[in-house]
Amino acid sequence: MKIPFSYTWRSLWARRLTTALTLTGLTLVAFVFAAVLMLSRGVENTMIETGSPDNAIILRKSATSELVSQIDRDHANIMKTFPEVALLPDGKPFASTETFVVINMRKKGSNDMGNISVRGVSPEAMELRPQVSLKEGRWFTFGTQEIVIGTSINEQFQNASIGDRIAFGGTFWTIVGVVDGQGSAFDSEVWGDANQIMAAFNRPVYSIVLIRLRSAEEFDALKLRIEQDPRTSYTEVKREQVFYREQSQALSGFIKGLGLVVTIIFSIGAMIGAMITMYAAVANRTREIGTLRALGFRRRSVLGAFLIESILLSLIGGTFGVALASFMSLVKISTTNFGTFSELAFGFALAPDIIVSTLIFAVVMGVVGGFLPAVRASRLNILAALRSA
């Protein structure tokens, strides 16, 4: 590339008004592109945080979520005694038999109804999930109608503070604590005693069994045992992290899919904008192009110079877009997770690969928008170009 780079960026600077206008469009598109990827990544991260590597979750086969899974009490108790399950110091299995129901609560501000997951747990549940810790108040007492709520519910729903009583399952439940799930889906759950909740909802069966493996390698052995035992073969075991990742795929995929379609539509506008700017640049600089060609610069040098000008423009737009999008990591969003049909709070998560993808996307916009004008510049007839005003 023989035409100096200073020619390229000074030309952009020389027409700073049109450059700024074109940049605005490119920046906005890059911003939306990055924000979509960040949002979908935020959902995935939230769900992955929800699992621990040596935990395994047992659900009914073909149950797509905890909500629709059912496991018989007796069979749950059999699985808790399998040798792959870790033991607590007192000799009891390190496992929690849990039930999962959905209730409605009103959101602050909009007053809309939102679905809330209620998880009835065994006393081992807290230790099985070390990422969940008490933030305010105290844990509920087993054998009573007390509950704790996640921080997102505390922040986003009405009547969701310590001391409030909420009604579901035909009875009142007292909030005694707020728990912090460190950004996991547990931030959007209510926890109480499994037995109390099953009694209130008249539910004879558990939803899932969560167990701590004696070691992460025991997973395959447990899987085989559950498949081969005729009493438990109607269930299926998954690593907890794998399960929660699957739970997020529908939502993160939806965000990514819809978001990228919208982004691509926007990007057509931005590319046309870049193309118009570059065609105008070629028209305004026709005599400069003729001069460069007369001096001995080749067609492909001219092509390269104009293509680089367009790519530089879009890369600056991409950089601004990413910078703008990085502020989105301060924003938190709550919506219904399709996997569980209940509220899930998550943020925008920026990652190096998202920055790279956005910049690549910007370069593609620059190439597509700049290609035809650059071809026109390189095809100009020297004499006609030199004669132009």
Place this chain on the structure above:
Amino acid sequence: MIEVRNVSKSYRRDSLRVPVLNNITISVPDGEFLALMGPSGSGKTTLLNLIAGIDRPDDGSIEVNGTNVAALSESALAQWRANNVGFIFQFYNLLPVLTAFENVELPLLLTNLPKKKRREHVEAALTLVGLADRMGHYPKQLSGGQEQRVAIARALVTDPTVLVADEPTGDLDRVSAGEVMTLLDRLNKEFKKTIVMVTHDPRAAEKAHKVMHLDKGELT
């Protein structure tokens, strides 16, 4: 040595063929300072462009130092121009976003000279045209005469075989025009540069060794 032999050229306007040059033969020895004169539309610029290798004849041949210019491929011709031709235009044609120094350096970017050598050449060329103190100036910070002198520095910095100048004083006031002509005269006398210049200006033509008149595509 430039040899133009039996060159004809016509342009197509709509479906009409407009003859511009008709069987022209001229020979310009090394070190010559040739002025082409004639009324507007007589084909002066066309002839100059053919010699400079930015246009091709319909018929005939143009040889510069033994190279048949018209037979070169497009990219070979570009390289040939970079090595052999220095252009001086009526409207200077400096790139507005580049400084005087950078404008003069442009043709050197097409050579293999290292940066340090390029700097030496550019400084020497700008000193020769009397603008050593304006190297960092942009074209719009210079007067027309100064711009044309920068353009002359750009034309001679690669030490080309021939300088082609199309009405180099056409856009200048009398004083600036005089300076530019003195400079071209000096390049011819002192540095033995071959110069082919198109001009309307009899005062400019005075500096040339030889004046040729074109009328309706024929030498008169």
